[in-house]
Amino acid sequence: MQTLLDFWAGYGSTVVFAMVNSFFALSAYAVLSTGVLSFATVAFAAVGGFLAAQMVGKFGMPLPAAVALAGLGGGLASALVAAAFLKLESHWMALASLALVLITRVVALNAPALTGGVNGLVVPQRISFLQLLVLLAVVALVFHRLSRSWYGLAARAVREDPAVASTMGVSPYRIQFTAFLISGVVGGIGGAALAFTLQFISPETYFIGLAFTMIASTVLGGSFHWVGSLIGAAVFTALPVTMQAIVPQIEDVAKGVALLLIMIFLPRGLIDPRAWGLRRAARARQVAGGATQAEPHG
Amino acid sequence: MQLFLEQTINGVALGSLYALFGVGFGLVFATLGILNAAHGCYASWAAIVGYYAVESVGLPFPVAILAGVIAGGAIAIIVDQIAFQPLRDRGTGLLGALITSIGFWIILDSLAGFATGQQSLAFPAASYPSGMTSIAGLRVPTMQIVVIVALAVCTVGIYLLIQKTRVGAAMRAVGWNPVSASLGGVNSRMVILLTAFLAGATSGLAGVLGGIATSNVSFTLGEGLMLKGFAAVVVGGFDDVRGTAIAGICLGVIEVFVAQYLSTSLRDGITYSLLLIFLVVRPRGLFGSASFQRA
Amino acid sequence: MVDRTLEKGAPLLETRGVAKRFGGVAAVDGLDMSVTQGSVHGLIGPNGAGKTTMINLITGLFHPSEGAIRFAGAELSARPPHEIAALGISRTYQNVRLFSGMTALEQVMTGCWLKRGVSLWSSFLGPAARARWRETRAQAMALLERVGMADRADELAETLSYGEQRRIEIARALGSAPRLLLLDEPTAGMNHAEAHAVGRLVHELRDGGLTVLMVEHNMGLVTEFCDSCTVMNFGRLLARGEPRACIADPAVQEAYFGRKNDADRIKSLR
Numbered sequence: 079m080q081t082l083l084d085f086w087a088g089y090g091s092t093v094v095f096a097m098v099n100s101f102f103a104l105s106a107y108a109v110l111s112t113g114v115l116s117f118a119t120v121a122f123a124a125v126g127g128f129l130a131a132q133m134v135g136k137f138g139m140p141l142p143a144a145v146a147l148a149g150l151g152g153g154l155a156s157a158l159v160a161a162a163f164l165k166l167e168s169h170w171m172a173l174a175s176l177a178l179v180l181i182t183r184v185v186a187l188n189a190p191a192l193t194g195g196v197n198g199l200v201v202p203q204r205i206s207f208l209q210l211l212v213l214l215a216v217v218a219l220v221f222h223r224l225s226r227s228w229y230g231l232a233a234r235a236v237r238e239d240p241a242v243a244s245t246m247g248v249s250p251y252r253i254q255f256t257a258f259l260i261s262g263v264v265g266g267i268g269g270a271a272l273a274f275t276l277q278f279i280s281p282e283t284y285f286i287g288l289a290f291t292m293i294a295s296t297v298l299g300g301s302f303h304w305v306g307s308l309i310g311a312a313v314f315t316a317l318p319v320t321m322q323a324i325v326p327q328i329e330d331v332a333k334g335v336a337l338l339l340i341m342i343f344l345p346r347g348l349i350d351p352r353a354w355g356l357r358r359a360a361r362a363r364q365v366a367g368g369a370t371q372a373e374p375h376g
Numbered sequence: 377m378q379l380f381l382e383q384t385i386n387g388v389a390l391g392s393l394y395a396l397f398g399v400g401f402g403l404v405f406a407t408l409g410i411l412n413a414a415h416g417c418y419a420s421w422a423a424i425v426g427y428y429a430v431e432s433v434g435l436p437f438p439v440a441i442l443a444g445v446i447a448g449g450a451i452a453i454i455v456d457q458i459a460f461q462p463l464r465d466r467g468t469g470l471l472g473a474l475i476t477s478i479g480f481w482i483i484l485d486s487l488a489g490f491a492t493g494q495q496s497l498a499f500p501a502a503s504y505p506s507g508m509t510s511i512a513g514l515r516v517p518t519m520q521i522v523v524i525v526a527l528a529v530c531t532v533g534i535y536l537l538i539q540k541t542r543v544g545a546a547m548r549a550v551g552w553n554p555v556s557a558s559l560g561g562v563n564s565r566m567v568i569l570l571t572a573f574l575a576g577a578t579s580g581l582a583g584v585l586g587g588i589a590t591s592n593v594s595f596t597l598g599e600g601l602m603l604k605g606f607a608a609v610v611v612g613g614f615d616d617v618r619g620t621a622i623a624g625i626c627l628g629v630i631e632v633f634v635a636q637y638l639s640t641s642l643r644d645g646i647t648y649s650l651l652l653i654f655l656v657v658r659p660r661g662l663f664g665s666a667s668f669q670r671a
Numbered sequence: 672m673v674d675r676t677l678e679k680g681a682p683l684l685e686t687r688g689v690a691k692r693f694g695g696v697a698a699v700d701g702l703d704m705s706v707t708q709g710s711v712h713g714l715i716g717p718n719g720a721g722k723t724t725m726i727n728l729i730t731g732l733f734h735p736s737e738g739a740i741r742f743a744g745a746e747l748s749a750r751p752p753h754e755i756a757a758l759g760i761s762r763t764y765q766n767v768r769l770f771s772g773m774t775a776l777e778q779v780m781t782g783c784w785l786k787r788g789v790s791l792w793s794s795f796l797g798p799a800a801r802a803r804w805r806e807t808r809a810q811a812m813a814l815l816e817r818v819g820m821a822d823r824a825d826e827l828a829e830t831l832s833y834g835e836q837r838r839i840e841i842a843r844a845l846g847s848a849p850r851l852l853l854l855d856e857p858t859a860g861m862n863h864a865e866a867h868a869v870g871r872l873v874h875e876l877r878d879g880g881l882t883v884l885m886v887e888h889n890m891g892l893v894t895e896f897c898d899s900c901t902v903m904n905f906g907r908l909l910a911r912g913e914p915r916a917c918i919a920d921p922a923v924q925e926a927y928f929g930r931k932n933d934a935d936r937i938k939s940l941r
Contacts, residue, residue: 115471162656169470172411173610174655180603181652184645227800228787235781238770244752245730245762247785247847290478297475302772330486337479341472342462352772352827359830 089319094207096315097214098275101268102288103295103307104221108261110301112254113237115168117289118159118175119265121182122152124284126266127273128186128193131201134274141203145213145270152266153259160258164251179289186281198280205274213271217264221304224260233257294333298340300347309348381514383632389520391628392527393589395621397582397605398612399534400575406615407551407571411470413477414455415605416598417484418576419583422448423593424491426584430503437504441584448580449573455480456572488595498591523585530578531621538617547571551615603644607651613661623662683708683882684729684851689738689748690906691724698724700906701738706851711873711883713893713900713914717926721906722886723765726853729884730762731755742851757785761849763840765856765886769828775839776824779811782846786810814842818872833860841872852876854885858892870896890918902926 086093105119126148133139133147159178163171186193193199205213224230232253235243240250273279291314299310314333321332346353401415426444429435435443459476466472505518538544543566550567582601587593604627612623627647635643654661684706691699699721706712714722727733729740731752740747747755761782769778787807815821818838823831828839837857844852854873858866870892873883887893893900894914902909902917904926910917917923 115474166656166659169411170655170659172470172474173606174652174659177607177610177648177651177655181645181648184648188641188645226804228784228804231777231781232784234773234777235770235784238772239768241732241752242764242768242770243781245732245756246782246843247753247756248781249751249753290482294475294478297471328486331483334479334481334483334486337482338459338476341475341479342459345463345466345472355772355774355827356830359827362826 089316092316092319094210094275096312097210098268098271099291099295099311099315100214100308101217101264101271102292103299103311104217104304105261105265105268106292106296107221107301107304107307108264109254109257110296111237111304112233112250112257113168113240114254114257115172115293116163116175116258116261117172117179117293118156118163118258119261119268119292120179120284120286120289121159122155122262122265123269123272123288124182124186124281125155126152126269127279127284128199128269129266130270131199131273131279132192134203135199135201141205141209141274145205145267145274148270149263149267152269153263156258156262156265159262160255164254164258176289179286183281183285186284193281196280198278198283199273201273201277201279203274204277205271210271210275213267217267218304218308225304229253229256294337297347298337300349302346303349303351306347306349313348378514382516383636384629385514385516385520385524387629387632388625389517389523389589389628390632391608391625392523393582393586393601393624394604394608394627395612395624396523396527396530396585397579397601398608398620398624399530399617400578401605402609402612402614402617402620403534403571404575405609407547408460408568409470409551410460410473410477412455412575413474413602414459414480414484415477415575415579416602417481417488417595418448418452418579418598419586419601420488420595420598421451421484422580422583423587423597424488424497426587427497427499427593430499431497440503441581444584445577445580448583449577451484452572452576452579453569455484455576456568461568485595485598488598492594495594496591496596497593499588499593504588519585519589523589526581526585527621527624530581531617534574534578534617543567543570604647607647609661610651610659611654611661613663616663619661619663681708682706683743684884685741686725686729687739687741689725689728689735689740691721691728691733692736697906699728699735699903702903702906702908704901704908704911706882706884707899708882709877709880710898711877711885711896713897714884714886714903715888715890715893715900715917716903716909719905720903722903723855724906725903726762726855726884726886729755729853730760756847759847759850760853761844761847761851762853763837763844763855763857765859767833767836767840769836769840769843771829773828774825775815775820775828775831776808776811778828778839779814779842779846780807782814782843783807783811785847811842811846814845815839817845818842819868834862834865837861838869841869845876849881851882851884854883854887856886856888858887858889866892894918 102119102123105122106116109116129151130144130148133144134141139147163174166174187195189195190197232243232248235246235248236250236253244250269284272283276283295310295314296307297310298314299308300306317336318330318333321328340347397419401412404410404412404415422444425447426440429440429443430437455477459480460473463472463476505522507518508515509518509521538547546563546567547570550564582605583597586601587597590597605624608624608627609620611627612619612621627650631643631647634646682705684704686702686704688701688703689699690697690701702721702725714725716722724733728735729747731747731750731754735748738748742758742760745758747758770781773781787803812821812824815824818841820835820838820842823835828836831839837860841854841857858869861869866889873885873896877883885897887897897914899912900914900917901911902920902923909926910920910923
């Protein structure tokens with residue numbers, strides 16, 4: 079028990095941040111799992127974060143309601159983004175979403191009435207560990223159900239080969255639009271969770287750094303299964319902290335090197351269901367090969 | 377009128393920096409199909425190398441620029457060979473190279489932080505032409521003229537290289553279709569290295585000149601250039617250096633005038649809004665030829 | 672919108688003057704074709720004749736530069752692929768295009784997408800969706816059984832042999848219970864016995880009321896299994912009608928084997 083408490087004292091905030099980052103990673107996964115690379119999650123998070131912070135700060139809304147509203151706000155924002163971006167070819171969509179991240183910060187800086195501008199906003203409430211855990215569990219459950227649903231099947235088909243999927247009656251546009259909506263809701267919730275964890279947010283909170291942590295987490299964990307996003311967020315949040323304990327100063331360098339190594343040597347991420355299937359097939363072949371060799375003797 | 381003309385030149389010089397930086401970014405995207413997030417680091421590092429060449433080694437100004445440019449090109453080749461080469465022929469697509477370039481961005485930026493002691497350095501005024509030059513009654517900072525001339529030379533040079541030489545034809549072929557280009561006898565490895573070097577060198581030139589002009593030699597230099605250079609490339613169109621040059625200059629002029637006559641806080645907003653509008657409404661840019669919209 | 676009551680023998684698919692140009696090159700150049708309800712129709716021709724382009728035009732992956740494609744009374748030429756699929760057209764691909772990372776069963780279940788009968792939202796909320804999922808899973812298993820792949824249902828499709836992948840692709844195409852099945856070289860890479868098994872499957876499907884249009888290179892199979900055929904060359908119609916008569920047509924012979932004096936000239940060059 080004592081060791082558990084010690085662990086919590088030392089790494090409690092790392093665990094909390096890993097959980098918050100999980101929302102962003104899942105939001106990026108939601109669109110990536112239909113073949114869309116988008117950084118727009120950061121914009122959805124900003125909408126959710128500032129909305130929730132203002133609702134709690136100015137109007138005294140209870141925290142859970144503010145989080146729900148943040149999800150709604152993120153979802154609305156994502157509908158607009160999807161309508162504008164989904165007609166673009168995939169490279170261009172990635173670029174457009176990156177531009178959206180830049181614009182989000184400029185807009186936030188120039189709307190001090192809503193965001194506090196350069197001075198940022200103090201968020202008067204803090205999300206408890208239990209609340210955060212429940213929130214993440216609910217979101218994870220939704221992803222779990224989705225992955226074993228018609229939507230999940232269609233999403234995989236659209237990602238692997240949109241043309242073939244469309245000749246089977248699946249509309250890639252519709253699936254990717256839905257993916258954006260999911261991404262927006264989860265991103266908005268994540269933005270609120272971040273606001274209620276940091277208790278201070280500013281336009282810098284929702285910027286490039288968040289975009290890269292998020293994409294890195296999703297790719298590191300594996301973008302072919304939703305669990306990968308959770309694992310990736312955990313590793314990518316814990317890695318700099320542990321690095322700092324061993325060799326301070328170079329934690330960022332270590333982060334970059336980790337990204338490089340993973341992409342080069344493990345391009346499909348830590349969690350990769352396809353690799354398991356391939357391994358199983360290879361084992362089966364080996365067994366079958368062994369059996370045929372054994373036959374002449376038996 | 378005097379102010380208007382001076383501000384115009386001011387804007388053209390600023391835009392030339394964006395364009396100079398963007399040319400290489402666009403070249404890598406059009407030829408190698410890579411969105412290189414580390415492109416800004418080449419500029420930061422070139423400026424740092426140039427700074428130490430002047431400050432510690434005491435090299436004269438033109439040699440220091442050359443040192444920075446070569447450093448930018450060399451780093452670009454290293455990044456390409458470590459981060460992008462292993463992913464070629466593996467079908468990880470845009471995403472894989474984007475991730476590894478983000479990795480290098482983080483590495484190079486934090487190393488640049490160490491190199492400058494986490495602060496912003498400035499070239500000593502005596503080390504570069506810091507005076508003013510009079511042209512037709514206007515007094516213009518000499519550095520602005522150097523920047524504008526540098527952009528003109530690089531744009532024309534790279535345009536001629538791509539359109540008129542055998543190497544350029546090979547670069548266009550690789551950009552069009554790497555597989556058939558290699559079947560057609562194009563040495564794609566040579567093309568890759570040359571493209572990477574050119575991109576790093578032009579980014580480096582923008583970095584050294586920008587570091588001098590803005591008195592800011594640090595890792596934030598590359599980031600600032602990155603955002604604006606990216607906008608120049610998108611607005612101008614990816615597949616034509618002339619478009620990037622013109623768009624970059626336009627952005628610079630617009631920024632200076634918005635800051636002068638409207639408000640400083642709107643400056644970045646207008647650039648990024650243009651960027652987004654072009655991406656959504658006209659993704660091939662002002663001068664681009666290919667269509668990037670889904671059928 | 673779609674006429675569901677076509678008699679056997681009525682035209683199910685008709686094309687009029689269909690053309691598709693890429694740049695200046697016409698891959699299909701004014702083709703008229705008619706496939707009657709309840710028949711197995713062969714689409715044949717030398718390499719590069721435009722057969723696969725024709726399949727892509729019918730399924731909406733390409734849109735024709737000119738001409739009309741009518742399916743059971745509905746015009747197809749301006750529709751997106753997923754709408755055409757919903758009208759009852761399903762296909763396989765010349766180079767097998769299964770989804771990477773999916774098991775054989777999942778591939779076929781994806782093929783059943785059009786019959787899922789639940790909306791996106793209820794697909795993960797309601798208990799009815801789970802029942803429907805189990806039901807479709809059973810249907811997909813039955814389809815795998817039909818093509819002889821039931822015992823490999825849980826294996827990753829990409830680990831299977833080429834011929835096995837082709838059979839899974841056929842099962843996937845059948846998942847949507849189509850009225851017209853387009854098979855693009857279904858027997859490529861198969862041995863004689865496997866190819867004949869596919870031919871027998873096609874006959875069974877036809878006897879069950881399905882109309883089949885198949886691109887096929889094996890002339891033996893065409894004469895044995897097709898009720899009628901269309902021969903293309905350079906994007907144009909060369910001959911049509913009964914398979915044996917088509918293949919015996921001198922124009923077809925020439926397109927396939929070249930002019931006799933050409934062959935002589937090649938000999939003299941050696």
